Amino acid sequence: MAKPKVAFYWCASCGGCEEAVVDLNEDILKVVEVVDIALWPVALDFKKKHVEAWKPGEVTVAFINGAVRTSEQEEWVKLLRSKCPMVIAFGSCAHLGGIPGLSNGTTRERTLAAKYFESPTVDNPTRLLPQRLTQVNGYALELPEFSASVRCLNQVIEVDYYLPGCPPTPEWIMEACRMIITGHLPAKGSVIGLEKSLCDECPRKESKPEVLKISAFRRVADSTPDPEKCFLAEGYICMGPATRSGCGERCIRGNMPCRGCFGPPTESLDIGTKFLSAIGSLLDADTEEKSAELAATLVDPLGTFYRFSLPSSILKNRLG
Amino acid sequence: MSDAKFEPKIVGFLCQWCSYTGADLAGTSRLQYPPTLRTIRVMCSGRVDPTFVVKAFAEGADGVLIAGCHPGDCHYNEGNYRAMRRYPLLLELLDQFGIERERVRLEWVSASEGEKFAGVVNDMTARIKALGPLNWKERSALYSGVA
Numbered sequence: 001m002a003k004p005k006v007a008f009y010w011c012a013s014c015g016g017c018e019e020a021v022v023d024l025n026e027d028i029l030k031v032v033e034v035v036d037i038a039l040w041p042v043a044l045d046f047k048k049k050h051v052e053a054w055k056p057g058e059v060t061v062a063f064i065n066g067a068v069r070t071s072e073q074e075e076w077v078k079l080l081r082s083k084c085p086m087v088i089a090f091g092s093c094a095h096l097g098g099i100p101g102l103s104n105g106t107t108r109e110r111t112l113a114a115k116y117f118e119s120p121t122v123d124n125p126t127r128l129l130p131q132r133l134t135q136v137n138g139y140a141l142e143l144p145e146f147s148a149s150v151r152c153l154n155q156v157i158e159v160d161y162y163l164p165g166c167p168p169t170p171e172w173i174m175e176a177c178r179m180i181i182t183g184h185l186p187a188k189g190s191v192i193g194l195e196k197s198l199c200d201e202c203p204r205k206e207s208k209p210e211v212l213k214i215s216a217f218r219r220v221a222d223s224t225p226d227p228e229k230c231f232l233a234e235g236y237i238c239m240g241p242a243t244r245s246g247c248g249e250r251c252i253r254g255n256m257p258c259r260g261c262f263g264p265p266t267e268s269l270d271i272g273t274k275f276l277s278a279i280g281s282l283l284d285a286d287t288e289e290k291s292a293e294l295a296a297t298l299v300d301p302l303g304t305f306y307r308f309s310l311p312s313s314i315l316k317n318r319l320g
Numbered sequence: 321m322s323d324a325k326f327e328p329k330i331v332g333f334l335c336q337w338c339s340y341t342g343a344d345l346a347g348t349s350r351l352q353y354p355p356t357l358r359t360i361r362v363m364c365s366g367r368v369d370p371t372f373v374v375k376a377f378a379e380g381a382d383g384v385l386i387a388g389c390h391p392g393d394c395h396y397n398e399g400n401y402r403a404m405r406r407y408p409l410l411l412e413l414l415d416q417f418g419i420e421r422e423r424v425r426l427e428w429v430s431a432s433e434g435e436k437f438a439g440v441v442n443d444m445t446a447r448i449k450a451l452g453p454l455n456w457k458e459r460s461a462l463y464s465g466v467a
Contacts (some may be wrong), residue, residue, distance in 0.1 A: 270374060319418035
């Protein structure tokens with residue numbers, strides 16, 4: 001039997017997900033023993049026409065990382081969907097919107113202004129912006145459209161499975177490959193991870209006090225957390241209570257609080273408001289004034305609570 | 321933005337022990353307040369997950385009222401304190417989404433405060449009328465499909 005073919009594609013992403021595939025180290029040899037890579041723009045040279053020439057079903061699985069922001073990305077993921085019987089959203093950006101999705105906390109215009117006019121490393125006196133169409137020496141050059149919002153993959157095409165994480169861990173990537181090869185697949189739409197919240201697996205959970213109270217918020221930029229204590233008990237924002245477990249708690253073991261890259265567990269509708277609900281009730285405040293005072297010291301709640309998941313949240317983006 | 325004919329849709333999460341009874345009293349006392357409020361009875365203001373609030377906005381509400389027992393009067397001792405602690409953080413978050421603070425209100429209404437309840441609904445309705453409709457789905461790029 002011929003080896004099944006797989007495709008890797010990237011959209012609005014940082015390249016970290018590609019790095020995660022490379023991080024399989026020797027295990028990548030096990031992967032290529034059983035599958036052929038039919039498309040992988042970061043490592044191998046393929047053109048769109050090659051993909052267009054695929055027979056439907058010829059390539060079994062498309063692993064797509066990155067969020068969708070441009071018309072080119074939209075075209076590519078729709079093309080891959082039309083060719084591949086299985087599409088896996090690979091990593092936080094494809095799964096939930098990810099870091100690029102934070103751009104939904106502002107408008108398209110503000111995003112472009114920050115990038116092309118206001119960035120301290122940009123010198124743009126004529127306030128040039130990329131144009132859809134440009135004429136150069138009689139040739140028309142075309143750039144993809146930059147859309148109003150960032151979307152996660154299932155807001156553009158149907159997605160069969162999700163591999164969460166920023167980036168997904170080698171263990172879960174191998175598990176996904178094993179599932180595909182053996183045909184032991186979970187229900188369609190499943191997130192390949194665990195179901196409980198991260199706190200349940202946390203190596204520091206024994207240090208969580210009986211009654212947890214937060215009297216001041218602290219940030220890892222300003223102070224170093226105790227390497228053994230529960231982050232929340234010390235006032236560091238740790239997204240553990242609202243985040244799906246299964247990541248191997250690498251951040252926690254590296255003395256960094258959870259930022260929520262695995263997204264919410266299946267039953268949770270919105271990671272940000274769920275986390276707000278949890279942390280809000282922990283504030284050490286018995287008056288409305290004290291609650292407001294403490295809340296005002298939390299820097300950027302939207303960016304903190306929805307660091308990896310703004311486009312997939314209930315509200316999805318900011319109003320103009 | 322404001323439209324003379326605009327009747328705001330306000331979702332009211334009322335704690336069953338105090339505020340729901342207070343709303344009942346407003347009714348039996350024949351106090352007038354506009355039919356803008358869609359009441360949802362909950363066991364406690366502490367049960368009002370902020371997820372309910374954003375869901376209400378995403379589904380078309382123009383305002384959300386959370387009403388519970390006065391601090392110290394909670395049937396479950398401290399449920400309303402949880403509501404009180406979450407509320408300012410929720411306001412900060414909604415502010416970042418572009419939702420005006422006047423659209424979400426936390427009020428303490430006891431079972432004997434029918435008059436206060438009617439006053440809160442009257443005042444909230446007037447303030448939201450002045451703000452105009454939220455129309456989240458129509459105005460949000462991702463919902464309206466222009467993304």
